[in-house]
Amino acid sequence: xxxxxxxxxxxxxxxxxxxxxxxxxxxxxxxxxxxxxxxxxxxxxxxxxxxxxxxxxxxxxxxxxxxxxxxxxxxxxxxxxxxxxxxxxxxxxxxxxxxxxxxxxxxxxxxxxxxxxxxxxxxxxxxxxxxxxxxxxxxxxxxxxxxxxxxxxxxxxxxxxxxxxxxxxxxxxxxxxxxxxxxxxxxxxxxxxxxxxxxx
Amino acid sequence: xxxxxxxxxxxxxxxxxxxxxxxxxxxxxxxxxxxxxxxxxxxxxxxxxxxxxxxxxxxxxxxxxxxxxxxxxxxxxxxxxxxxxxxxxxxxxxx
Numbered sequence: 001x002x003x004x005x006x007x008x009x010x011x012x013x014x015x016x017x018x019x020x021x022x023x024x025x026x027x028x029x030x031x032x033x034x035x036x037x038x039x040x041x042x043x044x045x046x047x048x049x050x051x052x053x054x055x056x057x058x059x060x061x062x063x064x065x066x067x068x069x070x071x072x073x074x075x076x077x078x079x080x081x082x083x084x085x086x087x088x089x090x091x092x093x094x095x096x097x098x099x100x101x102x103x104x105x106x107x108x109x110x111x112x113x114x115x116x117x118x119x120x121x122x123x124x125x126x127x128x129x130x131x132x133x134x135x136x137x138x139x140x141x142x143x144x145x146x147x148x149x150x151x152x153x154x155x156x157x158x159x160x161x162x163x164x165x166x167x168x169x170x171x172x173x174x175x176x177x178x179x180x181x182x183x184x185x186x187x188x189x190x191x192x193x194x195x196x197x198x199x200x
Numbered sequence: 201x202x203x204x205x206x207x208x209x210x211x212x213x214x215x216x217x218x219x220x221x222x223x224x225x226x227x228x229x230x231x232x233x234x235x236x237x238x239x240x241x242x243x244x245x246x247x248x249x250x251x252x253x254x255x256x257x258x259x260x261x262x263x264x265x266x267x268x269x270x271x272x273x274x275x276x277x278x279x280x281x282x283x284x285x286x287x288x289x290x291x292x293x294x295x
Contacts (some may be wrong), residue, residue, distance in 0.1 A: 020270060021262045027270065038281045045285050049292020064227070071220055079213035082260045083204045095201060176262070183260040187253045191281075194249045198227045199289070200238040 022177035030184055033147075037188055040143075041195060044136050048199070051132050058133035059197070061126060066117045067197040070110050071189060077106030078186040081155070081179050088167055088175045096162040096175075103182070104155045107148060114145055137196055144188055151185045154178045212259045216252050223248045243286055250282040 020027065048055045080103035087096035121127070121134075128138045158178045161171065204210075223245050230241045257274045258264040264271070 018265060018267045020267055021265075031273065034277060038277065038284070041281060042284050042288060045288040046292055049288060068220070068224055072217065075213065075216045075220065078256065078260050079209060079216075082209045082212075083207070086204055086207065086209065095204075099204075180261050183256055186260075187256045190249050190252045190256065194223065194245050195285070198223070198242075198245055200227075200230065200242045200245075 022173055022180050026177045026180060030180060033184065034188075037191075040140060041191060044140065044195060047132055047136065054131050055133045058131055058137075059199070061121075061124070062137070062197050063117065063120070064197045066113055067193045070113055071193050073106045073110045073113070074186040074189050077103045077110070078183050080106065081182050084158075084162070085175050085179045088162065089172060091166055093162045093165050093167070097159055100155055100159045100162060104152060104159065107152050107155065107182075111145070111148055111152070114141065114148075140192055140196065144185070144192055147185045147188065151182050154181055209259070212255060216255060219248050219252050239290065242289060246282060246285055246289075250278050254278045 080099045084096045084099035084103065087093075087099060118138075126134055128135055155178065158175055161174065164171070167175070226241055226245060226248075230237060254275075257278070258271075263274050
C-alpha cells in the first residue's frame with residue numbers, strides 16, 4: 001500500500017469540462033472548408049510531381065520573403081485575436097477593441113503585400129495561364145485571399161461589437177466564432193506558404 | 201493588459217514564430233543539396249508546418265478543450281493531410 005496517499009483527503013480530482021467553442025454550425029463550415037483545402041493540397045502536390053521541372057523553375061520567380069512576412073503577419077494577427085477573445089471573456093471591451101484593431105492591421109498588411117506581389121507578377125508578364133504552377137499559385141492564393149477579405153469583414157463586425165462593456169454568453173460565442181474563422185485563415189497559409197514557396 | 205501578454209497565448213505565438221524561422225533557416229541552408237537531402241528537408245519543412253497547424257487548432261481555436269469528436273477529427277486531419285502530401289511528394293511521379 002502506498003502510504004504517500006492521504007486516504008482522508010482522497011486523490012484530487014480535476015473535472016475538465018469539454019465544450020464546443022462558438023456555434024456548432026460554424027464547425028460544419030470550418031470542417032468542410034478544411035476538407036476542400038486538403039483536397040487542393042493533395043491535387044497541387046500530385047501535379048507538381050507530374051511537371052516537376054516546370055514547378056521548380058516557376059517557383060524560383062516567387063519572392064519567398066513576401067511569403068515569410070505574410071506568414072509572420074498572420075501568426076501575429078491570430079495571436080492578437082486570441083488575446084482579444086480573452087479580453088472579451090473578462091469583460092474588457094476597450095482592450096478587446098484595441099487588440100482586434102491590431103489583428104486587423106496585420107490582416108490588412110497581409111492583403112497589401114499580396115496585392116504588391118500580384119502586381120509584380122503582372123509586371124513580369126506572369127498570369128494565371130503562364131503555366132500549371134502559376135495556375136495553381138493564383139488559384140490557391142486567390143481563394144485564400146478571398147478568405148482573408150471575409151475574415152477582415154468578420155473582424156470589423158467584432159471590432160464594432162466590442163464597444164459593449166459587458167458581454168452575454170451569446171456575444172462570447174459570436175467572438176469565438178469570428179476568432180475560430182480567423183485562425184483557420186491563418187492555418188491555411190501555414191500550409192500554403194511552404195507548399196507554394198519552399199517545397200524543394 | 202499585462203496578464204494577457206504574460207498568458208500562455210504569448211508563449212504559443214513565440215513557439216509558432218520560432219518554428220517559422222527554423223523553417224526559413226532550413227530552406228535557406230539547403231539551396232544546393234543532394235536529392236536525398238532536399239527530400240529530407242522538404243519533409244521536415246512540411247512537418248514543422250503541420251506542427252504549427254496542430255498548435256493553432258488546439259490552442260488558438262481551443263479544440264484542446266473541445267468535445268472529443270471535434271478533437272479527434274482535427275488530430276486525424278493534421279496527420280492524414282501531412283501523410284498525403286509527403287507520400288504524393290515522394291512517389292507522386294509514379295502514382
